[in-house]
Amino acid sequence: xxxxxxxxxxSSSNAPLSPADRSFIDTWHRSEHTLDTALHCDTVGVTPPRxxxxxxxxxxxxxMGEGPPILLIHGITSSSRxxxxxxxxxxxxxxxxxxxxxxxxxxxxPQGDYSLxxxxxxxxxxxxxxxxxxxxxxxxxxGGGIAMQFAYQFPERMxxxxxxxxxxxxxxxxxxxxxxxLPGAELVLPFMFSPTIHDGVVKLRGLLAxxxxxxxADVEGVGEGFASLTEADARRAFLHTVRSVIDLNGQRVSAAxxxxxxxxxxxxxxxxxxxxxxxxxxxxxxSEMLPDSRLEIFPDAGHFPFNSDPDRFVNVLRDFxxxxxxxxxxxxxxxxxxxxxxxxxxxxxxxx
Numbered sequence: 001x002x003x004x005x006x007x008x009x010x011s012s013s014n015a016p017l018s019p020a021d022r023s024f025i026d027t028w029h030r031s032e033h034t035l036d037t038a039l040h041c042d043t044v045g046v047t048p049p050r051x052x053x054x055x056x057x058x059x060x061x062x063x064m065g066e067g068p069p070i071l072l073i074h075g076i077t078s079s080s081r082x083x084x085x086x087x088x089x090x091x092x093x094x095x096x097x098x099x100x101x102x103x104x105x106x107x108x109x110p111q112g113d114y115s116l117x118x119x120x121x122x123x124x125x126x127x128x129x130x131x132x133x134x135x136x137x138x139x140x141x142x143g144g145g146i147a148m149q150f151a152y153q154f155p156e157r158m159x160x161x162x163x164x165x166x167x168x169x170x171x172x173x174x175x176x177x178x179x180x181x182l183p184g185a186e187l188v189l190p191f192m193f194s195p196t197i198h199d200g201v202v203k204l205r206g207l208l209a210x211x212x213x214x215x216x217a218d219v220e221g222v223g224e225g226f227a228s229l230t231e232a233d234a235r236r237a238f239l240h241t242v243r244s245v246i247d248l249n250g251q252r253v254s255a256a257x258x259x260x261x262x263x264x265x266x267x268x269x270x271x272x273x274x275x276x277x278x279x280x281x282x283x284x285x286x287s288e289m290l291p292d293s294r295l296e297i298f299p300d301a302g303h304f305p306f307n308s309d310p311d312r313f314v315n316v317l318r319d320f321x322x323x324x325x326x327x328x329x330x331x332x333x334x335x336x337x338x339x340x341x342x343x344x345x346x347x348x349x350x351x352x
Contacts, residue, residue: 045088049080049106054125060106061099061126065091068159068321069132072098073123075141075167076177076241077225077234079105082140085310086317093318097135099126101146103237104228114240116168116253120150127157136321138162141278141303144169145245148255151262155334159326160266161290162317165275165303169282169289171250177277178250180242218276218302259289261337266324267293270316272301272308294320 047064062080070090072083080098090096100107102122103114112118123146127135137158139147144166151158167173228234245253267290271283280297287295296316301308 046084049100051106052126052129054122054129057102057108057110058106059099059102059108059122059126061097062087063095063097063130064088065094065096067094068326069095069097069135070317070321071123071127071132071135071137072096073137073139073143073146074098074101074104075143075225077104077228077238078141078221079225079228081105081224082221082304083306086306086314089310089314090317094321097126097130097132099123101143103234103241109233109237111236114237115244116145116149117153119146120153123150124154124157133157134159134326136160136162136326138164138317139166140164140306142167142241142245145253145255148259148262151265152255152258155261155265155327155329156331158265158329160268160321160324161262162268162270162320163286164270164306165272165278166269166282166286167245167251167278168253168255169278169286170254171252172279172282173246173250174277177242177246178248180239181246181248216302217304217307221304221307222277256285256289259286260341261334262290263292263337264333265327265329266320268296268317268320269293270296270298270305270313272303272305273297273299274301275303277303 047062049060049062051058051060053059060080062083064087072080072087074080074082079100083096083098087096087098101119102112103109123137127133134157137147137150137160139145139150139162141164144163145168147158147161147163148166148168151161163169229238245251269283269286269290271280273280283295283297287293298305298309298312306313
């Protein structure tokens with residue numbers, strides 16, 4: 001494809017690439033020679049994607065394996081492909097579902113609502129369409145915020161909650177994402193992520209390095225996501241999503257005031273100790289908000305612990321599922337927790 005940002009370096013630029021830049025580009029290539037392939041190709045062991053239409057919009061997802069369901073929710077600019085290293089192993093004992101959220105991957109990128117509530121409703125609609133009454137829900141980064149919102153809106157559909165380097169816990173977030181909330185960012189992004197291999201990828205590598213991302217799973221994970229921003233509709237969806245949860249001061253949406261409602265739900269918090277996107281301190285905050293949760297810190301990982309150490313991630317998640325019973329919550333349980341928390345007087349309001 002002409003102008004392919006992930007194509008092999010050709011004669012379009014006379015400036016030589018450094019060995020480090022070539023190594024970074026090779027990480028992205030992995031025998032993929034177009035942007036579409038780089039973002040959406042089927043990795044070995046991962047079944048081909050499927051597409052379903054929900055509310056008139058195509059939603060793409062991977063579904064593989066048999067057994068109790070695990071739903072994997074990716075982060076911002078990412079896609080279901082981010083789970084490629086863990087999906088096959090999890091599918092040995094579970095039905096694994098990994099959608100591309102609206103505005104991401106191969107799913108539609110409409111003008112519309114990109115709030116956490118809208119994303120949570122979209123996950124519910126997908127589960128209904130797939131006839132999946134309840135699932136263990138694993139959310140990474142933005143996906144963690146969506147998972148917590150899902151637990152709040154649809155507790156009866158969540159059996160277990162797993163937060164992986166999750167947003168929605170504290171205010172701190174990498175300056176790169178805060179910058180995307182700036183007025184006029186939509187005018188700058190096309191120049192930052194122009195579809196040229198030398199100008200686009202090399203600038204991106206330098207940018208990621210300057211904000212402290214590790215030159216392995218972090219750079220690969222964030223790089224794959226930001227590569228999608230060469231497309232105008234993806235940039236638009238990205239900005240809508242960022243601005244719904246982040247402002248100039250950092251994360252502006254927090255689950256702190258209502259996460260107690262998930263207190264009776266088996267919960268697992270996983271974090272990379274060297275996360276430069278959302279600091280590991282947020283893992284301890286989440287653990288405090290969910291006193292009965294399990295906390296697993298991956299010492300050599302950054303923002304993508306499931307890609308830094310996929311074997312450990314799979315083992316930790318499997319053990320958590322095997323040693324806990326799924327929650328069975330309903331509206332009456334939520335009402336009881338609300339009453340206990342707020343000492344509400346509800347006499348006389350039956351039927352409202």
